[in-house]
Amino acid sequence: MTRQISDSVPAYIREIRLALPPTGAAPDGTIAPELTQLGANENPHGPSPLAVEAARQALAISNRYAEDNGPQLRRELARRHNLPIDQIILGAGATELIYLAARLLLRPGDAGVTSHGSFPLYYIAIRSTGARLIETPLRDYRFDLDAIAQTLSAETKLVFLANPNNPTGTMFAADEFDAFLARVPDHALIVLDEAYCDYVERPDYSRAIDIVKLRGNLLVLRTFSKVYGLAGLRIGYGLGPAAMLNELNKIRGPFNTSGVAQAAALAALDDREHVRHSIDTNNAGLAQIAGGLKELGIRFVPSVANFILAEFGYDTDPLSEELAKRGVIVRPMRALGFPQAIRVSVGTRAENDKFLTVLADVQAPFARRKTKTQTTKR
């Protein structure tokens, strides 16, 4: 057989399987406007109007390259986080920085660590470098920092932690993280992904930015995709040691974030009302969905983020398909390590209602089948 160029791709890349989320898109790619999209943890209220206006103005001069690495946005972020500007890097979403960190530090023979039951891009980023992926189990749906610390060795160059974790919506406290950090050797970079930090209002939550000022091996990731409602514009940022960001800057593409995205992000930071409204309605939505699930007798993991992991006790692929047929998109969790769960994002009050109503409608036959199989087994 003739060799194809894909045969020249390293086996460790060919072996990666992508699990793309259901979008509810028609075969021609169009998405019906009446679809209830609760599959991707997006902000259901849209972007800030200030961000939209700023993006519109930036769009008018998009024949020009924006200034590389968005100094204006980084200056504002530096001011807000009280860090020097060279400790901030922009990415086309936090995900670009996840991939870049892996590419910078990992080679075959190295090890990258994270938890099973977390964000799939960590696994892909590690495996795409040829490094060994080490996954510890979650404990009570939470990152088990003690188990992760026990895996650390001379080969470990990178650790991915999500706080809050996606898809479980759980968090670890600042004190737990401090105790963990004390056990991490200086040659291993901790990538602490705080994509959902804005939703967390617990007093014992992260003080990671303060630690960035002290430690040479912590990279904190933030994004404009969630509470700021700019997922489609692809912009996020990292806060870390200047020397390491200097190396990252060599391997990222020039102009990796657009001027439109930078302008929108800058304006979004100023719209405190939009952020406040998003957080308040999210809190109400979490309670609404939790209450509805309880009424239906469905177990779920209490969440501090903008989504809830619900456990059904049976394979949820068919259930998710049935929900999608009725216009409600949620995320079946097989690919993320929970074959009997779905993750539902918090939407508007009406969207949450729609989800709960349709779920009540469609779940009964699946649940009955489960009871039957259990009886036959006995």
Ligand SMILES: *Cc1c(COP(=O)(O)O)cnc(C)c1O
């Ligand atoms: C949504 C999400 C991100 C953000 O990704 P972007 O590339 O910024 O859109 C990062 N990490 C986790 C765990 C997420 O769920």
